[in-house]
Amino acid sequence: MIPATTFSGKHVALFGLGGSGIATARALVDGGAEVLAFDDNPQSVAKAGADGIPTADLRDIDWSRVSSLVLSPGVPLTHPKPHWSVELARGAGVEVIGDVELFCRERIAHAPQAPLIAITGTNGKSTTTALTAHILKSAGRDAQMGGNIGRAVMTLDPLQADRPYVVECSSYQIDLAPSINPTAGVLLNLTPDHLDRHGTMQHYASIKERLVAGAETAIIGIDDSWCAQIADRLERVGKDVVRISKRLPLTDGYFADGTDLMEAVDGRYSRIAFLEGIGSLRGQHNAQNALAAVAACLKAGLELGEIQSGLESFPGLEHRMEQVGRKGHVLFVNDSKATNADAAAPALSSFPRIYWIAGGLPKEGGIEPLRGLFSRVARAYLIGEAAPAFSATLGESVPYEISGTLQAAVEHAARDAEADDSGEAVVLLSPACASFDQFQNFEKRGEFFRQAARAIEGVLPIGEKR
Template identity: 85%
Template sequence: PFIAITGTNGKSTTTALTAHILKSAGRDTQMGGNIGRAIMTLDPPEPQRHYVVECSSYQIDLAPSINPTAGILLNLTPDHLDRHGTMAHYASIKERLVAGSDTAIIGVDDSWCAQIADRLERAGRPVVRISKRLPLTDGYFADGTNLMEAVHGRYSRVAFLEGIGSLRGQHNAQNALAAVVACLKVGLELGEIQAGLESFPGLAHRMEQVGRKDHVLFVNDSKATNADAAAPALSSFANRIYWIAGGLPKEGGIEPLRGFFPRIAKAYLIGEAAPAFAATLGEAVPYEISGTLAAAVEHAAHDAANDAGGEAVVLLSPACASFDQFKNFEVRGEAFRQAATAIDGVKSIGGPR
């Protein structure tokens, strides 16, 4: 059994989640590719050994005969066009993975993927559509935290994400749908899949829950190195966000995140981007220029602890590269984790390291 995952966003989480569900169900599982171990260093095939492989467009481009048991295409937005030239060419490479699959699992929330699903279906290929927001006539979709199966317009719940902090947000609903369908295709039962969802620790530095003190949750989203990458975390918490942002700025700054400003109780700005981010926030969001990550964590934790409005989150989602103050986003995320868990009374939340 061979599950291959591609798409512009969400590949790593979907790959890790799928492998985790298989392993937690007792299946012999190898995971690698664009995440973790290189494909050719994975253990060799054995009967019933499952492979879960993240595939970038570069890797698919170099593997025209790839033929997974279940191929997942999550979504498509412009990326790597310096190599692929046009969006149409980039999409055609991603399509190659699902076109060669025994079953193509395709997220249909963007027009590129929806067209690919239609095209493969017309060609007689087995296609399963998934959507993080659209009720489908046939396929799988998310209804809030419920993951639903649609068969000729009749709906039934197959899994749920309620209370699973590592799979918070619409984007993770799509990731979970893809993993659920792929695991069903390689023979798992729904009970095994639900147990795997509930025990998934998440990926380090991607909306990683690192600690809690009373009503305050500390979340490390250091991987969010631009505004688009920060949006999922900001969209996943309804309000009372104490947002740590800044670093080496990317083009466009945080203007694309303006729609999330009402959710932010206060912003704590660090690094080179702090003055520009402050100008964008203006009078829409209370902010301070903290300068350093350590100061931002200390001040945000203090303010969140005194928030009488209920649940609050201290969120590192910088919308910036890390290179002005840190070697990489992993080092930045680890610094946040250490600063948060060093606060008196914060209980560390176990997860990926």
């Protein structure tokens, strides 16, 4: 836990008592703040009170005594309209901040030399955060990882000058962190997302830009026009900008040439790392993630040998192209996190011979956007409510069966893949659908797939030997 000592003696209102909200409230209390916390859910308020956190309806408090409103990231700040607690705070001239801002103020006050790597982007930020932390840990650093992944940021180990912190930041968190000033700020990419929360793409991009604008070094993927413009804009005002690209040779920066990660200096290229044979980092999207992690770890002082060793030992994230088992030439991959077509595309583009399990609760557009990848699919196994619509889209382009359940799909796909003698065959769960018709969430769906795959006779978890 990191006590929020910079708020000692101050009156702080807090709204949102989910997991991160409770953790933030405790950090404020431990730091000596006078806290009043609330939530629209009475059960959450009761739970917080039972845990010793002072609670009160924020509509009834004296806002003239409050110095800050600490808002949970999921609570609307601007769109579609500010939450009522935000309107009360602004009406009283009270700042509205979040837990990442608390962390940044503690770091500035107590350990400004502590390396902070903050990572954002529309896609890939969780993998990049986990990979960066893994590389640092494998090199013997006491790396702390949290934020929008894993642990709430204020529950990380106390700040120390030699302890690196790797923090994934959503746009919601950045919007509530005006003091964010990482040692290395990473902006991977930008595509339209969360526009119901931010209103316009321009506003969304401007929030993401804040993370790299406040960084000592800005590491920016330039494969989309939004990020390329941000890199150019920051460089013009004197920011130290490191450009990365998963496909473009650069004059200066880092780029991917197939599975080779290259450094460009004044147009001269050299290989600094490679991804060949690293199953957890297949695909162009993971090349971008790896480039960002490499650049961040170099900024944190690691040697190239340490970085390569960390890349090679990275196990990957659960439910994101997670290699869960192998039987001979058949690889089982859990990509349950792919809850729409765009999210399924990276996995489908990463393997040449796929026995694809798809379906669930359908999203708008279905799998039509994936048509260009159908040639990689040997056979599809359709499950859940989306099965009829997906079968119509596949038509005669891809052989398919309507398996109905995930259990049946795993069994049938494994049988057919084992009979395929054309090389490595991949049984891939990449549903392009939400899970709610058959599972509580995508994690439960992925866990079921993992267990079903490993229950097949002869399947070994990745990393185990016969």
